Amino acid sequence: MTMVYVTHDQSEAMVTSDRIAVMNKGRVExxxxxxxxYRRPRTRFVAGFIGRTxxxxxxxxxxxxxxxxxRLPLHALAAAGELPAEVHVSIRPQSIQLSRERPPQRDQHVSLDATIERRSYLGESWDYHVxxxxxxxxxxxxxxxxxxFEVGQRVHAEIDASQVTLVQ
Structure with a gap:
């Protein structure tokens, strides 16, 4: 049975749908x-509309x-064709790992120094701004x-480049 259901509740749409059409100002994104x-949004609007990024x-x-x-290596990103000089990406908050010690160097991962600016405890997770x-x-x-991690603490942030998505 085919059914069209219109909602602004992203969680509800993710749970109840086989396919989702995200619209912005009357245009299908x-x-x-x-x-x-969620994993591979094509536009900045979709990346920001479905979940945090x-x-x-x-x-x-x-x-x-x-x-x-x-820097992120282009070969780790799903980049097809020629790219413009300025490129936009979506990195989901769970694609970045924090640690006290510098993690070992791994292919398609970038580690850099970071500082905790603020944090919120959400019960099932921490939401850090670094x-x-x-x-x-x-x-x-x-x-x-x-x-x-405490506010002001110096940490290492490791970004998994394979989880970074190019968006328009």
């Missing part, structure tokens, strides 16, 4: 299964995408309840 819609802008620098204090070097805005990181 993306149609996909819930898992792919960090929207960053970087510049192409050879084989990397340069964000200032860090500064990454000279970036003008903080990024959000989700951590398990047992991963407790």
């Amino acid at each position: 993306q149609i996909d299964v819930p898992y792919e819609l 960090n929207l960053l802008t970087g510049c192409l620098r050879g084989p990397d995408l340069d964000f200032g204090p860090f 500064s990454l070097g000279s970036m003008p805005e903080s990024v959000r990181v989700s951590a398990r309840p047992c991963e407790v």
Whole structure:
């Protein structure tokens, strides 16, 4: 049976749908299964509308995408075709891991120094806002309840480049 259900409740849409159409100002932004819609949004609007995300802008620098204090290798991103000089990405808060010790270097992972700016305890997780070097805005990181860091604490933030999504 085919059914069309209209809702602004993203959680409800994710749970009840086989496919979701996200619309913005009367225009379809993306149609996909819930898992792919969340994991690989195609636009900044969809990335921000479905769940929390960090929207960053970087510049192409050879084989990397340069964000200032860090670079991500383009080969780790699902980048098809020619990219513009300025590139937008979505990084979900759970795609960044925080630790007290510098993690071992791993392929497709970037580790950088960070500082905890603020935090909120949500019961099932912590919601941290961390500064990454000279970036003008903080990024959000989700951590398990047992991963407790204090405001002002210096930590290491590890970004899994395979979880970074290019968006328009």
